[in-house]
Each structure stands twice: as C-alpha cells, then as structure tokens.
Amino acid sequence: MDTRPFAAELAVALDAAAGAAALITARGGAAEVREKGRADLVTAVDEAAERLVAERILAAFPGDTIVGEELSSAHVHTGRRWYVDPVDGTTNFVHGHPFVCTSIGFADDDGMAAAVIHAPLLGEVYHAARGGGAFLNGAPIRVSGVTDARRALLATGFPFKSGKGNLDAYMRLVADAVRGTHDVRRAGSAALDLAFVAAGKVEGFFEVGLSPWDVAAGMLLVHEAGGRVSGWPGDTHEPLVTGRVLASNGAIHTWLVALAASHVDAIGPES
Structure with a gap:
C-alpha cells in the first residue's frame, strides 16, 4: 500500500492527466475552435479532455467537486475539490506551439494537497503532494538558488x-x-x-x-x-x-x- 501523502488522489490525478494528454497529442478536434472572447479560445479537445478528467476523478471520488474551465465556471473554495484545466495554453495548442499542458490540482479544507501538470509535447510530467515534495518525471525538483x-x-x-x-x-x-x-x-x-x-x-x-x-x-x-x-x-x-x-x-x-x-x-x- 502506498502510504505517501494523498497517494490515492495523486494516482487518480496522474491517470486522468495522462488520458487528457493523450487527447492533446492526438489533436483530434484541434481544428474545431470557437472563441469565447477575443483570443480566448476553446476546442473540442478542451471539452473532451475535461469530460475525461472529470469522469475519472468522480469514478474514484464521487462526492468531490470539479472546478473546471469548460464544464463548470463555479469558483468553489471549500471542501474536497479538484481544479481542472484540461488544456492550459489552448491558443498555443491551436497554433501547434508546444507549451500546452493538462493541470489538475486537488484541495481540501487545509488547502492544496495534490497536483499534476502534464505537458505531453514537452515530455514533462510534474507532480507534488502536500508534505511530499515536488517532482519532474519522477525525479525531485527544487527552485533555483539565484539570489540576485x-x-x-x-x-x-x-x-x-x-x-x-x-x-x-x-x-x-x-x-x-x-x-x-x-x-x-x-x-x-x-x-x-x-x-x-x-x-x-x-x-x-x-x-x-x-x-x-x-x-x-x-x-x-x-x-x-x-x-x-x-x-x-x-x-x-x-x-x-x-x-x-x-x-x-x-x-x-x-x-x-x-x-x-x-x-x-x-x-x-x-x-
């Protein structure tokens, strides 16, 4: 049994982000673009990825709340909740620019507790859990030591x-x-x-x-x-x-x- 902090939530976030990242890489529906506002774009991939992420989270944690860009605009800041951006960098995605990721953050009443940022076009998967450190592709990471x-x-x-x-x-x-x-x-x-x-x-x-x-x-x-x-x-x-x-x-x-x-x-x- 994995006894690391928020291991169950982190495992679900990693799995859900990997599913969304596969949709980003496949680019199916990338050309189906609508404009929510000036330069504020959404594609069929955004919507499909958020549905996938929400389904996987709620299958594991049916009582939790999803706070997401495409399926729910409600800003909930109490209880067990998941902040989901299925395609962060949609304008980049539409133009084929590689700075695109799926971002999933889990929080409870004590604050942020688990996080995954999966950038498939860069080959980078970041994750962290409260009290458990931060990692890139499984290796620990630290902020830079620059002081000036x-x-x-x-x-x-x-x-x-x-x-x-x-x-x-x-x-x-x-x-x-x-x-x-x-x-x-x-x-x-x-x-x-x-x-x-x-x-x-x-x-x-x-x-x-x-x-x-x-x-x-x-x-x-x-x-x-x-x-x-x-x-x-x-x-x-x-x-x-x-x-x-x-x-x-x-x-x-x-x-x-x-x-x-x-x-x-x-x-x-x-x-």
Missing part, C-alpha cells in the same frame, strides 16, 4: 481578457521587469510557468487575470519545491480567489513584491 534579481529569468502572461487588468499599465511593469533582470518569458500557460519556477527554470512568475484552475496545481508545486507564492500588494484574498499571483524561488520574492507594488495601482485592484 539582476541574474534572474522571469515568466509572465498578459491580461488579455476584459476587466482583468489594464494591459498598457501591465506592459510598463513588464518593461521594468526586463530592465531589472536577465529577461522575461511568456510561455502562454500559467500552469507551466509555475512548474518552471518549481523546477528552477525561471526564478519568478507574475500575472493577473487568472482563474483558479490556471494556478492551483502550480502553486503547490512551487511550495513543495521550496519556493514562495503570494498575492499582489494590497490583495485581501488569496491567489486562488483573486487570480493575481506572485511566485518565486523565495530568494527574490521581496524584490518581486516591490516590483509589483510600483505598478499595482495603475494595473487595477483585485477582481
């Missing part, structure tokens, strides 16, 4: 959805981040950005306008890999609620918070 922000590589995404932040003000923040570090990357998948922080591939990540299924799994990965996750300056709720996230290796977190603070008023308050 001037030597850091950051990741971000852009608030392209209406009402999710002032884009022009946000781009001024990005410009300052570029000037103060080695550079800034935009992969187009918040889940992968957080996984990259956990694996030490980037030192920090900042973004606004996200949904809980975008960040739930990745936040646990960063924490279990020794990093730090917080909200933005002035936020009164946690990132799962606000969709505003600052994540880092911990060593540059104070600098990252100060950077965000210098632009937060112009970008706008938490939604």
Whole structure:
C-alpha cells in the first residue's frame, strides 16, 4: 500500500492527466475552435479532455467537486475539490506551439494537497503532494538558488481578457521587469510557468487575470519545491480567489513584491 501523502488522489490525478494528454497529442478536434472572447479560445479537445478528467476523478471520488474551465465556471473554495484545466495554453495548442499542458490540482479544507501538470509535447510530467515534495518525471525538483534579481529569468502572461487588468499599465511593469533582470518569458500557460519556477527554470512568475484552475496545481508545486507564492500588494484574498499571483524561488520574492507594488495601482485592484 502506498502510504505517501494523498497517494490515492495523486494516482487518480496522474491517470486522468495522462488520458487528457493523450487527447492533446492526438489533436483530434484541434481544428474545431470557437472563441469565447477575443483570443480566448476553446476546442473540442478542451471539452473532451475535461469530460475525461472529470469522469475519472468522480469514478474514484464521487462526492468531490470539479472546478473546471469548460464544464463548470463555479469558483468553489471549500471542501474536497479538484481544479481542472484540461488544456492550459489552448491558443498555443491551436497554433501547434508546444507549451500546452493538462493541470489538475486537488484541495481540501487545509488547502492544496495534490497536483499534476502534464505537458505531453514537452515530455514533462510534474507532480507534488502536500508534505511530499515536488517532482519532474519522477525525479525531485527544487527552485533555483539565484539570489540576485539582476541574474534572474522571469515568466509572465498578459491580461488579455476584459476587466482583468489594464494591459498598457501591465506592459510598463513588464518593461521594468526586463530592465531589472536577465529577461522575461511568456510561455502562454500559467500552469507551466509555475512548474518552471518549481523546477528552477525561471526564478519568478507574475500575472493577473487568472482563474483558479490556471494556478492551483502550480502553486503547490512551487511550495513543495521550496519556493514562495503570494498575492499582489494590497490583495485581501488569496491567489486562488483573486487570480493575481506572485511566485518565486523565495530568494527574490521581496524584490518581486516591490516590483509589483510600483505598478499595482495603475494595473487595477483585485477582481
């Protein structure tokens, strides 16, 4: 019997994510695209993958709640719940860009407890459990040891959805981040950005306008890999609620918070 923390939930998440990843790789229905909003795309693969994930989770845990992008827009933050993004990086997926993943995070009333981020086109499977560490393809991972922000590589995404932040003000923040570090990357998948922080591939990540299924799994990965996750300056709720996230290796977190603070008023308050 597997006695590791949340072994049963993690096993189901790994299995469900592998099923969704197979749909991503097969690309059946990738051309069936509709636009929920400007540049906010959904494909038949998103919908099929979320159904598959939900079915596998509920078969094992029928009393749990699924919080997902395509099948349920309800933001539930109590009880046993699963935050599911079946295809994080749908625009990338539509264009054949490889930064695409399935993100599954399980939480209970004590917070995030199990996480899987499966990126089939990169050959990477991340997983973590509360108190059990973080892993990439079965090997333990840790955040980077960079302590000087001037030597850091950051990741971000852009608030392209209406009402999710002032884009022009946000781009001024990005410009300052570029000037103060080695550079800034935009992969187009918040889940992968957080996984990259956990694996030490980037030192920090900042973004606004996200949904809980975008960040739930990745936040646990960063924490279990020794990093730090917080909200933005002035936020009164946690990132799962606000969709505003600052994540880092911990060593540059104070600098990252100060950077965000210098632009937060112009970008706008938490939604």
